[in-house]
Amino acid sequence: MTKEDILKALATVEEPDLKKDLVSLNMVQNIGIQGKVVRFTIVLTTPACPLKELIRHNCEKAIHKLVDAEAQVFIDMTASVTTLRDSTPLLPKVRNIVAIASGKGGVGKSTVTANLAMSLANTGAKVGIIDADIFGPSMPTMFNCESARPGLINQNGKQLLLPVEQYGIKILSIGFLAPPDDAVVWRGPMASSALRQFISDTDWGELDYMLIDLPPGTSDIHLTLVQTVPVTGAVIVTTPQKVALADAQKGLAMFRQKQINVPILGVVENMAYFTPAELPENKYYIFGKDGGKILANRNQVPFLGEIPLVQSIRESGDKGKPIVTQQDNPVAIAFQEVAEKLAQNIAIRNAQVALV
Numbered sequence: 571m572t573k574e575d576i577l578k579a580l581a582t583v584e585e586p587d588l589k590k591d592l593v594s595l596n597m598v599q600n601i602g603i604q605g606k607v608v609r610f611t612i613v614l615t616t617p618a619c620p621l622k623e624l625i626r627h628n629c630e631k632a633i634h635k636l637v638d639a640e641a642q643v644f645i646d647m648t649a650s651v652t653t654l655r656d657s658t659p660l661l662p663k664v665r666n667i668v669a670i671a672s673g674k675g676g677v678g679k680s681t682v683t684a685n686l687a688m689s690l691a692n693t694g695a696k697v698g699i700i701d702a703d704i705f706g707p708s709m710p711t712m713f714n715c716e717s718a719r720p721g722l723i724n725q726n727g728k729q730l731l732l733p734v735e736q737y738g739i740k741i742l743s744i745g746f747l748a749p750p751d752d753a754v755v756w757r758g759p760m761a762s763s764a765l766r767q768f769i770s771d772t773d774w775g776e777l778d779y780m781l782i783d784l785p786p787g788t789s790d791i792h793l794t795l796v797q798t799v800p801v802t803g804a805v806i807v808t809t810p811q812k813v814a815l816a817d818a819q820k821g822l823a824m825f826r827q828k829q830i831n832v833p834i835l836g837v838v839e840n841m842a843y844f845t846p847a848e849l850p851e852n853k854y855y856i857f858g859k860d861g862g863k864i865l866a867n868r869n870q871v872p873f874l875g876e877i878p879l880v881q882s883i884r885e886s887g888d889k890g891k892p893i894v895t896q897q898d899n900p901v902a903i904a905f906q907e908v909a910e911k912l913a914q915n916i917a918i919r920n921a922q923v924a925l926v
């Protein structure tokens with residue numbers, strides 16, 4: 571068994587999303603062989619890759635079939651999150667910037683942002699959140715850090731903000747700059763300039779994913795964001811309710827306008843159905859059924875998944891500990907699946923654009 575044999579076998583294994591083989595994608599590294607034992611590393615495009623186990627299985631199968639049926643194969647799965655943002659002057663160490671938007675308020679955009687951030691971080695990704703929701707900045711509450719304030723450092727004669735860090739997530743919120751009751755009086759230009767400061771005068775360090783919790787609807791903030799920094803894409807959060815869907819459609823259309831032109835990474839359907847804690851098998855479609863899925867299909871964008879309406883989601887949000895911290899909770903699994911799908915779609919998009 572030689573290194574060349576192993577590479578030849580792995581060159582027959584396709585990365586299912588990117589539709590190219592692992593060797594030409596440069597995903598196989600550190601091959602070591604001792605007798606019948608072969609070890610190597612597969613470098614995935616995201617630690618949240620939902621196809622991890624499938625890829626592992628296909629590698630083992632190829633080596634057993636093409637090299638040695640008795641080989642003992644040990645694969646170390648790591649990830650290097652892909653980016654299209656190399657050498658950009660703003661946030662050069664932030665690989666992917668994802669705007670989380672909704673048409674209507676109260677559909678759970680902030681809840682989804684907080685839980686997606688934690689789910690991505692659970693896979694080993696480095697994650698940050700900018701809470702740009704001037705009408706109701708809720709990250710300080712959802713992460714139980716209301717009294718925290720961003721730090722300040724001096725870097726090459728320039729004062730930079732240092733994000734608050736909670737549960738391994740770096741966070742900046744409009745809510746840290748003004749007492750909660752005052753936040754509503756923030757006017758567009760003030761909020762836009764705070765957002766600019768969060769982006770250009772902050773030491774975020776290295777991040778795989780930066781999530782930006784936008785205000786609901788369409789506003790100056792949305793424009794500031796896309797004009798200040800190249801956003802990788804936007805996620806639209808909606809409930810299946812007709813009025814929410816109509817607004818979500820408007821939000822989606824805004825990102826697609828010529829002067830904004832931000833790709834839609836997918837739709838998340840929140841409060842998809844109510845399920846009581848004591849009867850988890852029962853699903854009540856109180857806001858209607860499949861609205862988010864239909865919206866995604868109609869606009870030919872990915873559907874990232876559905877999150878049920880569950881009392882514990884609201885309670886954990888109010889307590890300042892996103893529900894995904896309760897690991898075997900079924901809702902945590904639903905969020906994890908949405909996060910994996912989002913990371914997968916980002917990796918696919920990065921690969922497609924890189925090829926153009």
Ligand SMILES: Nc1ncnc2c1ncn2[C@@H]1O[C@H](COP(=O)(O)OP(=O)(O)OP(=O)(O)O)[C@@H](O)[C@H]1O
Pocket residue numbers: 672674675676677678679680681682703705706708785786840841877878879880881882883884885887888
């Ligand atoms: N799936 C869910 N199950 C139960 N409660 C939820 C769910 N999603 C959100 N909530 C609750 O609904 C309320 C509104 O959610 P959230 O603040 O996340 O919405 P939002 O869209 O960010 O609102 P806005 O943009 O108006 O600030 C919160 O109390 C939250 O805990």
